[in-house]
Amino acid sequence: MRTFKKILIWSGLILLFLTMLLSATVALRQDLRYEAPFPDIHARMDSATIARGAYLVHGPAHCTGCHTDNAHEAAHLRGEPVPLHGGFAFHLPVGTLYSKNITGDKEHGIGSLTDAQIARSLRYGVGHDGRAIFDFMPFYMLSDSDLTAIISYLRTVPADPTPVPDHDLNMLGAVVKAFLVKPMGPLDKPRPSQMKPDTTAAYGDYLVNSVANCRGCHTARDLTNGAFIGPDLAGWKGMAGHTPGTFFNTPNLTPDPETGHLYNWTFDTFRNRFRAGPTFPDSPMPWASFARMSDDDLKAIWNYLRDLKPVYHETGPMKPRS
Secondary structure (H helix, E strand, C coil), X not given: CHHHHXXXXXXXXXXXXXXXXXXHHHHHCCCCCCCCCCCCCCCCCCHHHHHHHHHHHHCCCXXXXXXXXXXXXXXXXXXXXXXXXXXXXXXXXXXXXXXXXXXXXXXXCCCCCCHHHHHHHHHHCEXXXXXXXXXXXXXXXXXXXXXXXXXXXXXXXXXXXCCCCCCEECHHHHHHHHHCCXXXXXXXXXXXXXXXXXXXXXXXXXXXXXXXXXXXXXXXXXXXXXXXXXXXXXXXXXXXXXXXXXXXXXXXXXXXXXXXXXXXXXXXXXXXXXXXXXXXXXXXXXXXXXXXXXXXXXXXXXXXXXXXXXXXXXXXXXXXXX
């Protein structure tokens, strides 16, 4: 009996020591700094470049949909201009994350950052202070010209001094940040200097995977670390909606004859669906931004999706009954 008690005591002490060690390690790793190149990207002031950046920010890159706050979401869905001062709350298993202010304000926005610092955060997922950014933005393979256009347009956005709350991480979030949040943009892959917009499947590939982040919602992910855990573009069961407590099954976009959501559609059906906007206001799909995409861009995306390998994956109704 005494031996058993000793074992319990020592087991408890060891468990306590390991818990304290893990807690200390997690705390020490909250502010890790990483190295990544500063891209040779510089904002331009010509009207064509700024117009391209505005189109990307408010259209296929859907920056507007995340970098406003929840109070302006309804106005955004109506197609009205909204501020880019951030503050949108993402309620995730790791805690609540808030989008950043990307206006020209020097204290709360990006006004004090250099073009290269902004470019590094978008291309490599490393912030101006060297800390890794949670993997929300899919812009690691943007062409140099499109990256330049986005930054050029953002330089024209008036300063908005609205402060954004810090991320509110729970214990799981702290562990994830300590061990799993790392720079995401590959260092060893060349980026195109320019992508000429057209209606080809190749350009659709660029839009789907490097600009619009279709994969980010139409492929199942582990929300504790952002890892993709399902077949590409074959849908995601139980993705959280914008309103806490709502969930959606994102459709299978591959041309599978049994489970592919688009299999019997025509391009006109596809284009008109984008123009119609959201069926559900709390949908995670950035309908207001995607409704602004040009017919040619939608055609390129359509051609790319039709070329995908069919994947049998049933996701069920888009909004399951609660």
